[in-house]
Amino acid sequence: MKAENNQQVRFVTVEPDLQGQRIDNFLRTQLKGVPKSLLYRIVRKGEVRVNKKRIKPEYKLQSGDIIRIPPVRVAESNDAPSVKLNKVATLESHILYEDDYLLVVNKPSGMAVHGGSGLSFGLIEALRALRPGQKFLELVHRLDRDTSGVLMVAKKRSVLKNLHEQLRDKTVDKRYLALVNGQWPESRFKVKAPLNKNTLQSGERMVSVHPDGKPSETRYKVMQSFKNATLVEAFPVTGRTHQIRVHCQYAGHPIACDDKYGDKEFDQHMRDLGLNRLFLHAHRISFYHPKKEATVSFEAPLESSLQQCLVKLA
Template sequence: MNDTTQQQVRWLTIDADYADQRIDNFLLAQLKGVPKSLVYRILRKGEVRVNKKRAKPDYRLQAGDEVRIPPVRVAERNPLPSAKLDQVQALNDQVLYEDDLLMVLNKPAGLAVHGGSGLQFGLIESLRALRPEAKHLELVHRLDRETSGCILVSKRRSALRSLHEQLRNKTMDKRYLALVRGHWQAHVKLIAAPLLKNTLKSGERVVRVDVAGKPSETRFRVVRKFANSTLVEASPITGRTHQIRVHALHAGHPIACDDKYGDPVFDGLMRELGLNRLFLHAQRLSFRHPQSGKEITVEAPLDDVLDRTLQQLGAAS
C-alpha cells in the first residue's frame, strides 16, 4: 500500500480557535508528514493564499480568513486505535481532572505520549479515539514513555496557547518523585548543568551533560532516606529531554531502574524488591486555568509497583 496520499487543493475558513496562530505553524499542523522545508517553500512561492493574497510565514491568522492549501503529498497518518481496546478504555479511569478546555491524566508507565517509532498508537491517539467530539486534542507537554503521572492535554487552541505561554514563562509548576541510588545530600538543592541531545546510529536518543548543550536547571528536595536509596522530589525549571534523569546521574544519584542512565547493580537490588520500571513519577502539576485564571493543582497517586517498593524499603530501613 502506498504510504503517501495526493491531496487536492483545500480551502479552509479559520475559526476563532485558530485566530492569532502563525500561518507556518498552522500549516505544519495541517500537513502532518510533510517536511518543514516543503511547507516553507509553498509559502515562499505564494502557493498558500490567505484571502487570495500571498502570506508571509509570520502572518497571524484571523477568524474568518480563507486559506488556500495547495495539493502536496503527505504521509498517511496512523489510523486511530479502536476505542474498545482495553488499553484505550483504561485511560477513562486515569482522568484526574477534566473540563471543556483541558484534561489532566495519570499516564501509565510504558505508554508513549504519541505513536511513531514502531508504536501503533500512544496516549494522544487513544484520547482522540475516546473523545471523538473533541476535535482539537493536543499534548501540552510530554512525559518519557517509562515515566508515569500527570500529563496535561488541551481541548481548544486557545487553551493550548495559554498553557504553552505558562510553560515558556516558567509559571507552570511540575513536581516529580524519583527514587535514586545512595543518600542524596540535603544541601544539594539545584542542579544547573547544560544538556546536549545525541541520536545514536540505532535511532536511540541519549542526553549528556556538556558545555555545548542547552542551559538546564532542576531543583531537588529530599523526601525520605532509606538504607541505600533516597526518595527525592524533582522540579524541572527548564524542560529538556530526559532532564531529571540526567541531572540525577550528574549528581551521582541515578534513578532506580533507568535503562539508559542507571546503575545495573543498584537496579538489580531494586528489581529483587519487585521494581520493574523506572521510578520517576510526575506527582503534581499546578497551572492557571486558561479561562478563569484560577490556580489548578492536580496530584497523581503512585501506581501499585512504586507504592509497594517504598513500603518494602521503609520496612527494611
C-alpha cells in the same frame, strides 16, 4: 492491508480560536491516522489550499480562512483494533480533571505522548479517539515514554498559547517523585549542570552534561530515606530533555530502572523487588487557569507497582 478513503473533498472555515495554528498541525487533527510525510506531500503538491491558494506547511491559519482538504487514501494500521480500543478505554480512568478548556491526565508509564518513531498510537491519539467530537486537542507539554504522571492537554488554542507562555515564564510548578540509588544528601538542594542533546545513528536520544550544553537546573528535596535508596522530589527549573534523569546520574544517584542513565547493579536489586519500570513520576502540577482566573493544582497518585516497591524498601 486494506486502503480506504479518509474522506471526500471538504472545505473547513477556520474559527477564531484556531488562529495562529500551523496548517500541518491543523491537518493532523483533521486527518487522523495519516502519516506526517503524507500530510507534507499533499501540502507541497498544492492539494491542500487556503483561500484557493497554495501554502507552505509552516503557514499559520487566520480566522476566516477557508481550507480545502482533499480525500486521502491511507493504509490501515497493522495494530489490532482491539489493542487500540483497550488503550482508549483504559485512558478514561486516568483522566484526573476535565473542563471545557483542558484535560489533566495521569499518563501511564510505557505510553508515548504521541505517535512517531515507529509508534502509530500515543496518548494524544488515544484522547482524540476518546473525544471524537472535540475539534481541538493538543499537548501542552510532554513526558518521556517511561515517565508516568500529570500531563496537561489543551482543548482551546487560546488556552494552549497561555499555558505555553506560563511554561516559558517558568510559572508552572511541576514536581516529580524519583527513587534514586544511594543516600541523597539532605543538604543538596539543587543540581546545576549544562545539558547537551545528541541523537545517535539509531535515532535514540542521549543527553549528557557538557560545558557547551544548555543551562539546566533541577531542585531536590529528600522525601524518604531507605538503606540503599532515597525517594526525592525533583523540581525542574528548566525543561530540558531527560533533565531530571541526567542530573540524578550526574549527582551520583541515578534513578531506579533507568535503562539509559541507570546503575545496573542497583537496577537489578530493584527488579528483584518487583520494580519493572523507571521510577520517575510527575506527581503534582500547579498553574494559573486562564479561564478560571485562579491558580489550580492537580496530583497524580503513584501506581501500585511504585507504592509496593517503597513498602518493600521500608
